[in-house]
Amino acid sequence: xxxxxxxxxxxxxxxxxxxxxxxxxxxxxxxxxxxxxxxxxxxxxxxxxxxxxxxxxxxxxxxxxxxxxxxxxxxxxxxxxxxxxxxxxxxxxxxxxxxxxxxxxxxxxxxxxxxxxxxxxxxxxxxxxxxxxxxxxxxxxxxxxxxxxxxxxxxxxxxxxxxxxxxxxxxxxxxxxxxxxxxxxxxxxxxxxxxxxxxxxxxxxxxxxxxxxxxxxxxxxxxxxxxxxxxxxxxxxxxxxxxxxxxxxxxxxxxxxxxxxxxxxxxxxxxxxxxxxxxxxxxxxxxxxxxxxxxxxxxxxxxxxxxxxxxxxxxxx
Amino acid sequence: xxxxxxxxxxxxxxxxxxxxxxxxxxxxxxxxxxxxxxxxxxxxxxxxxxxxxxxxxxxxxxxxxxxxxxxxxxxxxxxxxxxxxxxxxxxxxxxxxxxxxxxxxxxxxxxxxxxxxxxxxxxxxxxxxxxxxxxxxxxxxxxxxxxxxxxxxxxxxxxxxxxxxxxxxxxxxxxxxxxxxxxxxxxxxxxxxxxxxxxxxxxxxxxxxxxxxxxxxxxxxxxxxxxxxxxxxxxxxxxxxxxxxxxxxxxxxxxxxxxxxxxxxxxxxxxxxxxxxxxxxxxxxxxxxxxxxxxxxxxxxxxxxxxxxxxxxxxxxxxxxxxxxxxxxxxxxxxxxxxxxxxxxxxxxxxxxxxxxxxxxxxxxxxxxxxxxxxxxxxxxxxxxxxxxxxxxxxxxxxxxxxxxxxxxxxxxxxxxxxxxxxxxxxxxxxxxxxxxxxxxxxxxxxxxxxxxxxxxxxxxxxxxxxxxxxxxxxxxxxxxxxxxxxxxxxxxxxxxxxxxxxxxxxxxxxxxxxxxxxxxxxxxxxxxxxxxxxxxxxxxxxxxxxxxxxxxxxxxxxxxxxxxxxxxxxxxxxxxxxxxxxxxxxxxxxxxxxxxxxxxxxxxxxxxxxxxxxxxxxxxxxxx
Numbered sequence: 001x002x003x004x005x006x007x008x009x010x011x012x013x014x015x016x017x018x019x020x021x022x023x024x025x026x027x028x029x030x031x032x033x034x035x036x037x038x039x040x041x042x043x044x045x046x047x048x049x050x051x052x053x054x055x056x057x058x059x060x061x062x063x064x065x066x067x068x069x070x071x072x073x074x075x076x077x078x079x080x081x082x083x084x085x086x087x088x089x090x091x092x093x094x095x096x097x098x099x100x101x102x103x104x105x106x107x108x109x110x111x112x113x114x115x116x117x118x119x120x121x122x123x124x125x126x127x128x129x130x131x132x133x134x135x136x137x138x139x140x141x142x143x144x145x146x147x148x149x150x151x152x153x154x155x156x157x158x159x160x161x162x163x164x165x166x167x168x169x170x171x172x173x174x175x176x177x178x179x180x181x182x183x184x185x186x187x188x189x190x191x192x193x194x195x196x197x198x199x200x201x202x203x204x205x206x207x208x209x210x211x212x213x214x215x216x217x218x219x220x221x222x223x224x225x226x227x228x229x230x231x232x233x234x235x236x237x238x239x240x241x242x243x244x245x246x247x248x249x250x251x252x253x254x255x256x257x258x259x260x261x262x263x264x265x266x267x268x269x270x271x272x273x274x275x276x277x278x279x280x281x282x283x284x285x286x287x288x289x290x291x292x293x294x295x296x297x298x299x300x301x302x303x304x305x306x307x308x309x310x311x312x313x314x315x316x317x
Numbered sequence: 318x319x320x321x322x323x324x325x326x327x328x329x330x331x332x333x334x335x336x337x338x339x340x341x342x343x344x345x346x347x348x349x350x351x352x353x354x355x356x357x358x359x360x361x362x363x364x365x366x367x368x369x370x371x372x373x374x375x376x377x378x379x380x381x382x383x384x385x386x387x388x389x390x391x392x393x394x395x396x397x398x399x400x401x402x403x404x405x406x407x408x409x410x411x412x413x414x415x416x417x418x419x420x421x422x423x424x425x426x427x428x429x430x431x432x433x434x435x436x437x438x439x440x441x442x443x444x445x446x447x448x449x450x451x452x453x454x455x456x457x458x459x460x461x462x463x464x465x466x467x468x469x470x471x472x473x474x475x476x477x478x479x480x481x482x483x484x485x486x487x488x489x490x491x492x493x494x495x496x497x498x499x500x501x502x503x504x505x506x507x508x509x510x511x512x513x514x515x516x517x518x519x520x521x522x523x524x525x526x527x528x529x530x531x532x533x534x535x536x537x538x539x540x541x542x543x544x545x546x547x548x549x550x551x552x553x554x555x556x557x558x559x560x561x562x563x564x565x566x567x568x569x570x571x572x573x574x575x576x577x578x579x580x581x582x583x584x585x586x587x588x589x590x591x592x593x594x595x596x597x598x599x600x601x602x603x604x605x606x607x608x609x610x611x612x613x614x615x616x617x618x619x620x621x622x623x624x625x626x627x628x629x630x631x632x633x634x635x636x637x638x639x640x641x642x643x644x645x646x647x648x649x650x651x652x653x654x655x656x657x658x659x660x661x662x663x664x665x666x667x668x669x670x671x672x673x674x675x676x677x678x679x680x681x682x683x684x685x686x687x688x689x690x691x692x693x694x695x696x697x698x699x700x701x702x703x704x705x706x707x708x709x710x711x712x713x714x715x716x717x718x719x720x721x722x723x724x725x726x727x728x729x730x731x732x733x734x735x736x737x738x739x740x741x742x743x744x745x746x747x748x749x750x751x752x753x754x755x756x757x758x759x760x761x762x763x764x765x766x767x768x769x770x771x772x773x774x775x776x777x778x779x780x781x782x783x784x785x786x787x788x789x790x791x792x793x794x795x796x797x798x799x800x801x802x803x804x805x806x807x808x809x810x811x812x813x814x815x816x817x818x819x820x821x822x823x824x825x826x827x828x829x830x831x832x833x834x835x836x837x838x839x840x841x842x843x844x845x846x847x848x849x850x851x852x853x854x855x856x857x858x859x860x861x862x863x864x865x866x867x868x869x870x871x872x873x874x875x876x877x878x879x880x881x882x883x884x885x886x887x888x889x890x891x892x893x894x895x896x897x898x899x900x901x902x903x904x905x906x907x908x909x910x911x912x913x914x915x916x917x918x919x920x921x922x923x924x925x926x927x928x929x930x931x932x933x934x935x936x937x938x939x940x941x942x
Contacts, residue, residue, distance in 0.1 A: 093606015
């Protein structure tokens with residue numbers, strides 16, 4: 001039997017006992033504009049990886065197209081930069097191709113809710129085990145200010161010079177509708193909160209998505225000021241149910257309650273931040289596919305590949 | 318279980334008046350409605366031929382409507398090479414008046430018409446054919462009885478054909494048992510009752526219409542392995558399995574779907590998986606994702622779906638990711654003729670997408686070749702880290718052929734991904750070597766992890782705006798495909814090695830091309846037949862071959878376009894700047910008839926001997942002397 005892959009010359013085994021640090025994880029210098037919210041997301045992601053300490057070679061950072069999708073070049077892990085809107089199905093291939101990997105996908109509101117909207121729905125409903133971070137700036141930045149699917153009505157862009165007229169997407173309601181099993185919302189000015197949300201998303205078995213409001217200082221400055229306290233806004237954090245029997249616990253949010261999550265998603269702008277919904281019961285596609293393999297292997301009594309093909313062809317004589 | 322009558326113990330009283338006549342091959346067309354199960358009769362005959370070491374080729378049309386509608390199945394079986402499904406039929410079985418009306422013109426003079434006397438009234442006194450009224454419906458109802466009505470007509474006809482052509486009844490009975498064995502005993506019993514009734518009928522009703530195929534020269538079956546019978550989509554799917562493909566993704570579209578259905582069913586047994594995606598773009602994206610993890614993956618579609626995959630295909634070329642893309646061509650553009658055949662995606666396969674995207678395009682010549690070309694595509698994709706497109710077509714996808722079982726122990730490829738540690742000098746895109754990706758999960762000695770990207774990049778995969786690097790990387794992507802071209806074997810050349818005309822074909826037009834050459838040579842015209850399996854890159858040395866003939870006639874099933882040349886012809890003219898290259902094309906949605914190719918060649922060469930009727934047997938092999 002010949003080996004399908006061309007094996008590189010034997011190299012001594014690499015021992016990476018050194019812990020992952022920001023220094024190790026830093027790659028190219030970001031190409032973002034000074035003051036861009038995405039810097040804070042990147043800094044938080046380094047901290048997430050420092051916390052989780054996954055084996056370096058098993059981390060994959062992937063993205064589509066857009067300002068935020070440059071992300072993988074700035075993180076020193078296996079990774080890639082794919083085409084516009086299609087990073088999720090690609091990442092599904094990565095996750096299902098090697099279940100040992102920790103797969104993170106980064107993208108913007110155009111990538112996630114516009115050109116890639118259909119992929120978001122289907123990757124979520126299949127509950128592929130990966131984490132998706134949507135850095136929402138409510139504008140197309142890389143192409144220099146066109147209307148995005150989350151641009152509010154009245155927002156003036158080069159494609160809507162008199163102000164946007166189309167109803168924007170409600171990201172949280174959309175995400176809950178997809179059937180994603182972990183849905184959270186954060187803000188690029190809240191580093192600790194981003195770290196917590198992304199860490200929980202990474203640990204969640206299944207499709208986890210975090211929407212992060214990340215300001216575009218160049219084309220939509222001040223877009224998210226209404227949730228920044230030092231700019232006069234309100235930072236409204238979701239209080240999660242502790243099941244401690246206290247009277248105040250009754251008013252706290254049950255993350256397993258889908259209806260309650262939809263209620264949160266329907267709040268007036270700027271709404272709340274935190275975990276909206278979490279479902280740890282639904283099996284991941286990774287598990288379901290593995291079960292199919294197990295059943296098929298049982299039925300065929302663990303026959304070798306050669307025996308299987310020969311038996312199939314014997315039936316076609 | 319009722320055992321069928323065997324030829325040794327004829328059930329009827331009167332013996333046939335004449336001994337069976339020996340024939341080389343026969344074309345039988347069954348015409349009915351799609352719910353009559355005529356496909357399964359064709360399937361039984363094809364598999365029987367395979368088990369009897371006979372060659373066989375089938376041809377079917379399935380209506381693109383959801384259920385019902387007229388449907389035909391044509392099977393050509395016989396001794397020795399069967400290269401095409403036959404221009405016209407020797408025997409027509411007409412189940413309904415509309416079947417008779419639509420297909421009587423496909424019967425050769427001297428051929429045999431078997432019509433259901435319960436449904437069909439043929440033109441009276443039409444003495445071009447031997448007309449035989451068979452009580453197909455009432456005979457079946459009488460034999461099977463009960464509430465099944467006319468269910469089983471197909472098996473009745475199968476029995477009748479078995480008697481007329483002296484087929485191996487034991488083997489047929491075994492096939493029927495295998496086919497219906499999983500169901501309840503009544504179904505097998507009813508099937509055998511219908512079969513016996515059909516088998517018994519000719520004894521007293523057909524006086525001299527008994528035939529026997531010429532004996533097989535077993536020396537031509539040198540492989541020592543038994544024959545298997547399947548369609549081109551199955552052969553392709555199993556070729557991928559043998560080549561170690563364990564991952565794939567797709568979206569349903571005719572006529573590709575049966576490949577994904579086979580793989581979805583088979584792959585879990587091999588520890589793999591096939592994902593049905595939300596659309597064509599997601600399918601190719603998921604497949605490239607699999608390939609990125611070190612598992613060469615497959616996606617596929619038909620023409621419109623390939624168009625949807627083009628942007629991602631451009632990425633795979635830029636990122637140099639191995640990938641198999643199957644395109645089972647059908648009539649286009651758009652939804653076009655979704656259940657007909659056409660070879661009109663050639664230029665899309667080679668030049669589709671955006672930017673400079675040199676890629677590999679292969680095309681199988683027959684059902685057996687679907688298996689081997691799948692294996693070759695995988696070898697090329699892995700060796701050159703490149704997407705490879707396999708251009709099959711509707712004709713190959715849906716027809717059944719018998720071929721020697723592949724030598725699996727020799728052919729099997731280990732599917733293991735290479736996650737070994739990479740050295741400190743690892744670069745995903747070295748300028749002086751072919752790309753070898755390090756899948757995620759493999760450690761990189763330098764500690765600098767690679768990025769795979771659709772942006773132009775340096776050797777480490779980092780984006781670059783350098784014009785020098787874009788020139789160098791474009792050349793890197795081009796040169797590896799040229800290197801492949803230089804390594805390809807010379808294509809198959811049949812007939813005279815120089816002469817008046819060289820007939821060139823690609824894809825499923827191989828068989829009709831080769832048969833056409835025989836007729837051309839029979840007419841005294843010196844000529845050869847060249848068949849291209851490697852469409853892009855082309856193998857070296859074609860200009861020398863072309864220079865040995867006065868005319869190079871490229872026969873392909875697509876339109877002559879604005880400038881009078883089919884798609885391959887256009888490409889060959891551009892590549893070799895040889896004005897002797899001319900075109901024979903057609904767009905009727907059907908495979909080439911031999912006579913169409915011969916007529917096309919005759920138009921291009923000045924030969925008094927050559928016309929469309931050349932070498933065609935005017936009368937059916939079944940004609941009474």
